[in-house]
Structures are given as C-alpha cells and as structure tokens.
Amino acid sequence: MADRKPIESWLTDMDGVLIHEGVPIPGADAFLTKLRESGRPFLVLTNNSIYTQRDLHACLQRMGLDVPMENIWTSALATAQFLDDQRPGGSAYVIGEAGLTTALHDIGYILTDHDPDFVILGETRTYSFEAMTKAVRLINDGARFIATNPDNVGPSAEGALPATGSVAALITAATGRKPYFIGKPNPLMMRAGLNAIGAHSETSAMIGDRMDTDVLAGLEAGMRTFLVLTGVTQAKDIDRHPFRPSHVVDSIADLVERI
Numbered sequence: 001m002a003d004r005k006p007i008e009s010w011l012t013d014m015d016g017v018l019i020h021e022g023v024p025i026p027g028a029d030a031f032l033t034k035l036r037e038s039g040r041p042f043l044v045l046t047n048n049s050i051y052t053q054r055d056l057h058a059c060l061q062r063m064g065l066d067v068p069m070e071n072i073w074t075s076a077l078a079t080a081q082f083l084d085d086q087r088p089g090g091s092a093y094v095i096g097e098a099g100l101t102t103a104l105h106d107i108g109y110i111l112t113d114h115d116p117d118f119v120i121l122g123e124t125r126t127y128s129f130e131a132m133t134k135a136v137r138l139i140n141d142g143a144r145f146i147a148t149n150p151d152n153v154g155p156s157a158e159g160a161l162p163a164t165g166s167v168a169a170l171i172t173a174a175t176g177r178k179p180y181f182i183g184k185p186n187p188l189m190m191r192a193g194l195n196a197i198g199a200h201s202e203t204s205a206m207i208g209d210r211m212d213t214d215v216l217a218g219l220e221a222g223m224r225t226f227l228v229l230t231g232v233t234q235a236k237d238i239d240r241h242p243f244r245p246s247h248v249v250d251s252i253a254d255l256v257e258r259i
Contacts, residue, residue, distance in 0.1 A: 031252045053077070076148055083146070147168045147181050204224070215241075228252055
C-alpha cells in the first residue's frame with residue numbers, strides 16, 4: 001500500500017481530548033498554540049449543539065485555551081449547512097438551545113410550529129414533555145425528522161444525562177420515524193468541516209477519545225485517526241470494535257511534535 005501523505009490539517013474533538021469536566025487536559029494549550037503558529041488549517045469539533053461558536057470560544061478562553069471562532073465546528077452548524085443545501089429557506093420546529101437556533105436563523109430558516117418542513121431535535125438541559133409531544137404530532141403530520149447528533153448520554157458534574165439520541169429514540173417509538181443524524185459518527189459532519197477550512201481528507205487527521213463516534217467518523221471520511229486515552233474509550237475497549245484507529249496515544253500532549 002502506498003505511503004500516506006503528510007498530515008496538513010487537523011480536526012480534534014473537544015471533550016475528552018482538549019478538556020475534561022471543564023479543565024484543560026495537559027498538553028492541550030501547547031497543541032493549539034503549535035497549530036496556530038504553524039498556520040495549518042484546523043477545527044475543534046463537538047457534537048453538542050447547545051452553544052454557539054462565540055459561546056465556545058469564550059468558554060475555552062476562560063480555561064486558557066485560545067481557539068478562534070472560525071476554528072470551531074459544531075453539530076448545530078453542520079445541521080444548518082445540511083438544511084441550507086437540501087432545502088434552502090425552509091422552516092423548522094426546533095427543540096434545542098441558542099447554538100442550534102442561531103445557526104438556523106443565520107441561514108434564513110423560519111422557526112415555527114405551524115406546518116414546518118422539519119422537526120429538528122438538538123441538545124438541551126430542559127427537554128419538555130410538551131415540546132416532545134408537539135414534535136411527535138408534527139412528524140406524524142409529515143414533517144421530516146432531523147437530529148443534530150446520536151449521543152445517548154451527556155456528562156454532568158452529577159453524572160450522566162439523557163441526551164439527543166435518547167430523546168430521539170422516544171420520538172421514534174411514538175412515531176415510527178427514525179431521524180437523520182447529522183453529527184458524528186456521520187462522516188457528513190467531518191466532510192463539511194473539511195470543506196469549511198479548505199482541507200482534503202487524504203492529508204487530514206481526526207483526534208478523538210471515542211471509538212464509536214470520533215474514530216468511526218474520521219475513518220469513514222477517509223482521514224487518519226488518532227485515539228487519545230483521556231476520555232471515554234480505554235485501551236482495553238479498542239479490540240471490541242471491528243475497526244481500529246490509525247494510532248493510539250496517551251493524550252493530546254503526545255501529538256504536539258507531530259504538527
């Protein structure tokens with residue numbers, strides 16, 4: 001097999017790679033600094049659709065991590081781009097937070113509960129029975145069902161929280177309609193991110209802490225993949241999957257010299 005081309009662009013997950021429970025992982029600042037100084041295209045990705053680019057930029061900056069807004073890519077932004085390509089100027093009933101509603105407003109979408117083109121389910125800390133009931137009825141009436149990401153649980157200081165994938169399963173059970181998931185492991189999110197920074201999969205790498213989302217998405221998008229062991233997937237879990245990352249490293253600190 002021919003040798004892979006040098007890595008020119010980097011995509012990295014955020015939680016479990018750069019930060020953990022609101023604290024930077026050692027080496028994250030050095031990695032980001034080296035990326036900025038190198039001038040190489042890069043993106044920090046998250047499946048979480050709650051926050052806008054501005055929110056995440058400010059949050060990371062408070063932790064001492066400098067990531068320009070244009071280098072942040074979320075499942076909310078990927079969802080908006082998908083909808084703008086598929087049905088520009090459409091309408092949607094949205095369950096989600098500012099990250100998702102802002103992205104949809106920015107592409108000119110109308111947010112409504114009256115005969116929308118789509119029901120879009122995103123992340124929120126306040127899923128309401130009333131909103132889910134409305135979503136079920138709109139989907140039954142013909143609205144197309146989109147979800148920003150398939151993650152079943154999310155982290156919190158108190159423990160696991162039900163996330164978009166779990167609520168999507170509830171709506172699917174009530175309607176018989178499965179959503180189209182935009183976020184990882186759908187390679188659509190990765191390819192859209194690569195296009196946003198003018199990068200090519202053949203010379204790009206994806207860094208993540210989860211085999212079932214980050215590594216799988218990178219693999220299916222044709223990128224080299226790096227699994228760090230500072231998040232969800234541990235070394236003992238790797239062989240349980242039918243695919244493998246290109247490289248396994250202890251943490252993001254081990255990749256600083258690869259840039």
